[in-house]
Amino acid sequence: MSTLDLVIRRAHVVTATDDTRCDIGVAGGRIVALGESLPRAAREIDAGGRLVLPGGVDGHCHLDQPMPAPMKMADDFASGTRSAACGGTTTVIPFAAQAKGESLAAAVADYHRRAEGKACIDYAFHLIVSDPTPTVLAEELPRLIRDGYTSFKIYMTYDDLKLSDREILEVMDLARREGAMVMVHAENSDAIAWLTEKLLAAGRSAPAYHAAARPAPVEREATHRAITLAELVDVPILIVHVSGGEAIEQIRWAQGRGLNIYAETCPQYLMLTAEHLGGPGFHGAKCVCSPPPRDKASQRQVWEGLANGTFHVVSSDHAPFRYDDPQGKRLGGKEVAFPHIPNGIPGLETRLPVLFSEGVVKGRIDLHRFVALTATNPARLYGLYPRKGTIAVGSDADLVVWDETRHAVIRNDLLHHAVDYTPYEGIEVTVWPALTLSRGAVVWEDGTFRGTAGSGRFLTCGLPEPARGRRVAARIWE
Numbered sequence: 001m002s003t004l005d006l007v008i009r010r011a012h013v014v015t016a017t018d019d020t021r022c023d024i025g026v027a028g029g030r031i032v033a034l035g036e037s038l039p040r041a042a043r044e045i046d047a048g049g050r051l052v053l054p055g056g057v058d059g060h061c062h063l064d065q066p067m068p069a070p071m072k073m074a075d076d077f078a079s080g081t082r083s084a085a086c087g088g089t090t091t092v093i094p095f096a097a098q099a100k101g102e103s104l105a106a107a108v109a110d111y112h113r114r115a116e117g118k119a120c121i122d123y124a125f126h127l128i129v130s131d132p133t134p135t136v137l138a139e140e141l142p143r144l145i146r147d148g149y150t151s152f153k154i155y156m157t158y159d160d161l162k163l164s165d166r167e168i169l170e171v172m173d174l175a176r177r178e179g180a181m182v183m184v185h186a187e188n189s190d191a192i193a194w195l196t197e198k199l200l201a202a203g204r205s206a207p208a209y210h211a212a213a214r215p216a217p218v219e220r221e222a223t224h225r226a227i228t229l230a231e232l233v234d235v236p237i238l239i240v241h242v243s244g245g246e247a248i249e250q251i252r253w254a255q256g257r258g259l260n261i262y263a264e265t266c267p268q269y270l271m272l273t274a275e276h277l278g279g280p281g282f283h284g285a286k287c288v289c290s291p292p293p294r295d296k297a298s299q300r301q302v303w304e305g306l307a308n309g310t311f312h313v314v315s316s317d318h319a320p321f322r323y324d325d326p327q328g329k330r331l332g333g334k335e336v337a338f339p340h341i342p343n344g345i346p347g348l349e350t351r352l353p354v355l356f357s358e359g360v361v362k363g364r365i366d367l368h369r370f371v372a373l374t375a376t377n378p379a380r381l382y383g384l385y386p387r388k389g390t391i392a393v394g395s396d397a398d399l400v401v402w403d404e405t406r407h408a409v410i411r412n413d414l415l416h417h418a419v420d421y422t423p424y425e426g427i428e429v430t431v432w433p434a435l436t437l438s439r440g441a442v443v444w445e446d447g448t449f450r451g452t453a454g455s456g457r458f459l460t461c462g463l464p465e466p467a468r469g470r471r472v473a474a475r476i477w478e
């Protein structure tokens, strides 16, 4: 065994599959030994029998993503990764977004500049493909996939991002050829535009009408269409930020037919309902995200989907817009009509404590599933496993010691993002990370951030597991 830099003693190690009590030996930022009575190391941490889980992998968050002016995201790679680390997340995967008419490679280069020297934990990039031109499809995207950008998001809504069905087929076909993962934002754009027009014409412009403009059938139809297109192409896809039963039914139907459909949900669909968009005055804008949170029955359906394996990933979809800010929810300094409110809510730091408290402590999911949903599965689906997402010899020493006696009421002033609110203000959690380690270095310890901007490394991703070694039958036209 190489000389140890660090030993974490008396750890209760739980992974997606195993439950062990042992010491963890770390050298060069990686786990090199799991065993009893490991030799002394330069640094020693006594976990005292507390739970030690793999650091979280947040496979869907937005940091410093370029936005049409005057909109601006509050979190850059410094504040976003700081906040993530304080909540037990040690890898983030935000999005290098292509603007229509622009090169995808240029978007990636720009995004690297934005991240450079700022992150305190490791990070990879997904791509957002908004303009799949022949050059993008034939040259840029295949090259980027081979260079380690192996997953990309496509949108079925938002005028500046959405793809036609024909474009979706082209992008999915390329993903199949190259073994990449397609993440789909599934909402029917024309239906939303039509409903929005009707609502505004009737003078209904308050934040609460955001939910009325994007009802469940809008998401259900697009989810079904995305599944159908993926079936035609014969490619695995992942439906992101699924909000409730109607979309879940489509996903389960597809999974029941043997299709490789993966699904993600987010804490907002477990904790919020459309009623939160109708808060006093303009405050409902704080919970405007797409798809919108729905109702109590939907929350129950999402919990069921987490417990029965329909969902593979729980991500934050952290989209950090300040509330009281002309670059944020009060765009241009006004209480704008709902279609102009920047979409998205913050959640990087609260994702794990909220899911642990509401899911594991309340007996809705077990600890193995918690780890799978928040660390192991995103690492597998985005080509980072086993370097990330588990506790094993050879994996990076991204570890979280959990304090299960820590009762805390979430308040925004306790969080470390640059957003001026949390939608979870006042919610009680019963666990919080006591210690977060990123490649063996302490980034969060007993309530204090100890990370260093710039110590986080960029990760190139391997091929997503669903695509690896996949034997695909030739289609009739091949």
Ligand code: URP
Pocket (backbone or CB within 6 Å): 062, 185, 241, 288, 289, 290, 291, 317, 319, 343, 344, 345
């Ligand atoms: O409302 C949301 N979810 N905003 C973030 C962007 C996206 O579509 O994920």
Ligand code: ZN
Pocket (backbone or CB within 6 Å): 185, 240, 241, 290
């Ligand atoms: Zn989305």
Ligand code: ZN
Pocket (backbone or CB within 6 Å): 060, 061, 062, 317, 318, 319
């Ligand atoms: Zn998102």
